[in-house]
Amino acid sequence: MKKISSEKIIAEVAKLVERTAYRIPAEVKTALMKSYRAEKAGSGKKYLGIILENLMAAEKERLPICQDTGLAVFFVELGCDVIINTGRYRTIEDIINEGLRRGSKNSYLRRSIVSPVERKNTGTNAPGVIHLLPGEKGKLEITLLAKGFGSENTSRLAMLSPNSGKEGIEEFIIETVRQAGSLPCPPIFVGAGIGGSFEKAALLSKIALCRMGGKSPYRKWEKFLVKKLNSLKIGPAGFGGKTTALDVRIETFPTHIAGLPVAVNISCWAHRTGTVTL
Amino acid sequence: MVRLNIMKKHLLFPLIDDRQIKSVRAGDEVEISGTIYVARDAAHKKLADALNKNKPLPLPLKGSIIYYMGPTPAPPGKIIGSCGPTTSSRMDKYTLPLLQSGLKATMGKGGRSEEIAAGCKKYKAVYLIAYGGCGAYLNRFVKKSECFAYCELGPEAIYKLEVKGFPAIAGIDIKGKNIYNK
Structure with missing residues (x-):
């Protein structure tokens, strides 16, 4: 059995939200560099060069890679023996959304989330789309895809x-x-x-x-x-x-x-x- | 493959006459300076409503450029946040009346409909392509930023920016030539 507090999850989700906005996975960067080298001179290669410069600027200046900081999609893999001390939160969704709100505020992400029909902005960049999946024993694994629209x-x-x-x-x-x-x-x-x-x-x-x-x-x-x-x-x-x-x-x-x-x-x-x- | 014209064309907005954009050809590298207005989906809907009801628009269109963008909030010490383009084709259905009212350029990312190419030809306007997803890089070309109209729309409000040397590629020129149309 493993016990995890809601505060710990919130802090880790906030960090994940921040990190994901400024830095893409090494694998993605490698693929972009490879494609830059493969392209012949022209506007396509020029664009890839600016993409690579943009990645550096984002990390150095602490600015989101793209102004569309995305709809946050979470895959939450929860081991069956993991117990979450929810504290003042009602559900694991509430806990993750709190982390998303905190991370979005700390790292100045765009408030891109609106009610679908009325188009009213929630003002917090939350909620995210949260998929709760059965995970490995003894583990809580949270994957975020900050999905541009x-x-x-x-x-x-x-x-x-x-x-x-x-x-x-x-x-x-x-x-x-x-x-x-x-x-x-x-x-x-x-x-x-x-x-x-x-x-x-x-x-x-x-x-x-x-x-x-x-x-x-x-x-x-x-x-x-x-x-x-x-x-x-x-x-x-x-x-x-x-x-x-x-x-x-x-x-x-x-x-x-x-x-x-x-x-x-x-x-x-x-x-x-x-x-x-x- | 679109070939790059090595000579960069400079455009200063608002345009005083058609001289500057006349020389811009689809595929040219362009550098933009001066005042640019920022608007995306929600603001375009409001602009279209105002035009339909013959109400005055909150921004001057004559000689202007509209940039399809919604920035991230400016972190402390910065003028603006990340500020790259959004998909232009979503604004296609609102664009022709704006060109007719004197708008001289639009800027965003991705291809646009043939109606827009025809509109650029008819009203002697250009469509510029900013580098998609490169909002952190583009930040350095923005020298001033203020919310200008519809501020209640938050990231979808109309912003007024002062830019210097903001880079783009001409997507459609005043002859209606479209680089996405091969």
């Missing part, structure tokens, strides 16, 4: 027919990226969720985006798709060029004999994600 808007979900197969899935992924074109701030990251139900596929596509490191039973397919997407020649900012996708990540789940849900979640090059383990 220019790219979120270009994401799509399809209920394909069961016989669509690999080709049908590829076609849908490629068509989604083609339609997105210059809008999601390419070069992009692509998360594909395949199988499950309508909402499971969407969830998987976002989980796929959070996966760091190349390990996956689908790695070969992912790399093949990167090549296919790069042959679209959308390029950095849509200016044309070699790099349209920095990576593709696939997550799957068994599905029904009658269907094949596929969700494609797109993330901009400023792919801001991080994890804290308690």
